[in-house]
Amino acid sequence: MLQSQNNRTSNEKNSSYVNRIKPEQISALEQEFAKVKTLHNTDLELLAAEMNLDEKDVQAWYVDRLAIWKKEQGLSDGFGQL
Template sequence: MQHLTGNPFKRAGTMSAETANGPTEDQVEILEYNFNKVHKRPDPTTLCLIAAEAGLSEEETQKWFNKRLAEWRRSEGLPSECRSVTD
């Protein structure tokens, strides 16, 4: 079992006005930790647990991971999206 910060079954609360403009500082901390320590491309179950832990929807969490992965790939000198070897 992969380790997540805190209790993955505890919701951090409902969406606030800050969440509508992006994750709060605390939510970003949870997302960054999981991106760096757990997995850059979490499976659906792990994504669900991370979303619950951060108090975000699965859709918001997936979007954050997609953007963060593209940012990480660019920082590593890779294309922002993974393409097939025939492209």
């Protein structure tokens, strides 16, 4: 039982968006992030469609990238939230 749980956890990690986004797509996402730090739903949908990615993958990448950017800037996690 423990063995199957370990395999499942490993498989779930392998299915993360990081493994599905290609380096050229990451470059394009970085370019977009340099222009806009947060995406509205419509922008998210359009960007995902243009890049042939799942919206959830783009959203997850943006959330993670924003967290990294905030840390680099020395900003709190709540910065910019109402």
